[in-house]
Amino acid sequence: MESLDEDKDHPLMALHRRWAVYALQQLALNDLSLKPSLFECGFKFLISIGDVGARVSEISAHFDHEIRPITADISIVENAPVGFTPVVTVTTHQEDMWSAHRPLSAGDMNRMLALISGKVPKGGIDYIHQTRRWQFQHFGIDDAGRKAVQDACATLGISDEIQFVEITPSVPSTPEQSVSHIASDPLGIGTRHSVVSANNKIRNLVECDEDAWRTFVSTRGYKRDHDESALGGRRRFACLYDTRDESPVQLAELLTLYDVVNIVPSEDLQWMDRHRLTLTDLEVMAASGRVRLVLPASINRYPESVVLAATSQSHEGVVLSRNLAMQVVRSGERKDPLLYGPFTMSERTAFLRLLRQSAGENFNIPLSIYSSSVARQGLEYAMRGANAVYGIGFGPFLGEMFYRLRGIDARIEMSTIGAAVEWAMGLGAAYVPRQMGGFDETRNASIVASYVSRSRCIPREPLANRMHTVVDGLLAVTDVPPIEVAKNFTSSAVSRFRQAAMGLINGPADPDEITGMMEKLNEEVRAFESRRKFLAKWKADAIAISLATKLATDTLDAEFGPWTSWFASVGAGYLYSMMKNTKAFATASEVSQELIDTFVGLAMAPSNDAVVMWRARERLKR
Structure with missing residues (x-):
């Protein structure tokens, strides 16, 4: 089983750092009386909330049960000890819209990749623990497709080398089965890769x-105007x-x-x-x-x-x-x-x-x-x-x-x-x-x-x-x-x-x-x-x-x-x-x-x- 040590070059390091930023954002929104800061030392992250007296145990318990990603080593402290360095937690509007710091399921991540770039081919990315590498499985890909996958992954914090593996398509599902599969979220709309129609x-x-x-x-976010033309001249x-x-x-x-x-x-x-x-x-x-x-x-x-x-x-x-x-x-x-x-x-x-x-x-x-x-x-x-x-x-x-x-x-x-x-x-x-x-x-x-x-x-x-x-x-x-x-x-x-x-x-x-x-x-x-x-x-x-x-x-x-x-x-x-x-x-x-x-x-x-x-x-x- 792969262990997470102090190796700063570990492929999951950047992702865990983003998860920690997300956890800090959620804590700050959940309790507006706090002004938290994030610190790190390897895979260990601390969120400093200052002197809050007896509330620290209550805040920590809520954070552990309701906010902290289950695999992330993130703790609540009043003040970060020596040896931990501050983490920049400022995000762009585009990163927020792409959920670039949020822990995502495999399905949501692959749908997000397809949405970030229209050139990402049909397939899926996952992290292979045995090889400590990211792997994108596809049904055929060219250089432009590889570049699109790499750029889209970088938007979500995956900047390491990606292994591309071609696989054979499974037996095509019936349209009814396909619709049933993508409708696991009744409000979800899928992407171009889930379109049933030919x-x-x-x-x-x-x-x-x-x-x-x-x-x-x-x-969005770069031009902060509010003129009437944005309404489309209806x-x-x-x-x-x-x-x-x-x-x-x-x-x-x-x-x-x-x-x-x-x-x-x-x-x-x-x-x-x-x-x-x-x-x-x-x-x-x-x-x-x-x-x-x-x-x-x-x-x-x-x-x-x-x-x-x-x-x-x-x-x-x-x-x-x-x-x-x-x-x-x-x-x-x-x-x-x-x-x-x-x-x-x-x-x-x-x-x-x-x-x-x-x-x-x-x-x-x-x-x-x-x-x-x-x-x-x-x-x-x-x-x-x-x-x-x-x-x-x-x-x-x-x-x-x-x-x-x-x-x-x-x-x-x-x-x-x-x-x-x-x-x-x-x-x-x-x-x-x-x-x-x-x-x-x-x-x-x-x-x-x-x-x-x-x-x-x-x-x-x-x-x-x-x-x-x-x-x-x-x-x-x-x-x-x-x-x-x-x-x-x-x-x-x-x-x-x-x-x-x-x-x-x-x-x-x-x-x-x-x-x-x-x-x-x-x-x-x-x-x-x-x-x-x-x-x-x-x-x-x-x-x-x-x-x-x-x-x-x-x-x-x-x-x-x-x-x-x-x-x-x-x-x-x-x-x-x-x-x-x-x-x-x-x-x-x-x-x-x-x-x-x-x-x-x-x-x-x-x-x-x-x-x-x-x-x-x-x-x-x-």
Whole structure:
């Protein structure tokens, strides 16, 4: 059995050092009262936490059971003894996004290698203890592939010589077996190496999606601007609709109201029958830009025929998971820089630590939830793409906060609806709540929208009035083939309404202007379909919340009580204001003025509000 001695040239030395850095990061995030430092002597690592009195045994026990990698020799001490040298623990944003210091399973490491470089061939790396060498097994590789493997491994801390061994492929699995194998994580999306389809277009879509994420990670953090162009210049009135919805909503209705309907398809073709849609219709509407498929899960989960129809003319007919995740992060950083901003792990920890020092005890719980979320971001986004927001987005944050503050366990519900609302915001679209299994998401969607749609300016005092822009009584066509609506419902009155309605998402909207145009839109709808039984009412809420006191009718107050609502409405903005003005930040060496300006600038930058759109329950009389 191989022994780990004081040999500094041991192939695992660099990896263990990275694990120690990761352990220190986790400890610092877990206990914001600490300011730990890392020291090493061979394979022995010490984390110095200073004089904490009797707490040292408690901290050490928690570290050993909850944080320390099981094979790593890392201990907690108050002060490092002579003979141990300090370890540099500053990481880059790119290293954090690639989880370059986190202990990874063999599967996650190989998926990460494939994601880091598009030239890494199919295969797998592992450490062979008998030979003390890293070995990459492959099915055929050229010099460019070897170089790609070496460079990707270096990103993860493996800079030693790698032995390349060619192996014979095993008997091909059936598609069903392959999908079952890669779906061990139900939210995982895999990489290009796990694509089941043999269709080159499908494979190319995944490769382009990975390329986009690779570019996003490589440039993120270097250019810390927050101009409006990063939002993609979205100008079309759009919605996000999940076909698993069991409500009476029809695609034709949505095409009446919106320029673009972003569709999350189910894993079969039944939704197309329900909406009177053929593959040919889908091809035509995707080519004209009226519909677009959004695929948060692995592309293997969706019918190949549907994906090919949507992309017959252009790749823009679909949005894959990592592209969607990229848009979620860009949108989210303007709503919550603390969670989504382009900061390194060290910078985030410094922000949280200083906020803890400046804020009252009431903010300790929200800050600890932030700590838990940011600690997992890199690996979650790499492995799960847009599905990562099920675990680290606004919804999980609210769910955990409600649970800890009020004892109300709605964590699954808030995570589910939170992910969908964040996808919609990233796309610059309104969200259509689902009805599934007898449960209506509308109420929870409004809670999430209420939290994330904060105003983009910070007043001198964090007090203002809550603002609601409500559009009620929109008419839409139902029970008509969607291709007819897509082709024919295009009058100037319709276009003017959609242009004005964009204000619900992109900024302050004029209720009077929208109401006036809504009447003209309704006239167009009645003219298009004169039979009253084929009309349906819709309601839209655009909830733009200032850093505000709450109304008596506040959704959050009614459900969770005033303190929870106060934090959800005011908390983040209050923290941003404090970030800018408190003396603690002016004297802190950990946080530069540039970082503070970036943080506050992101909070004040233009951003998409969360808009919830739902079908009114009452039926129209004939």
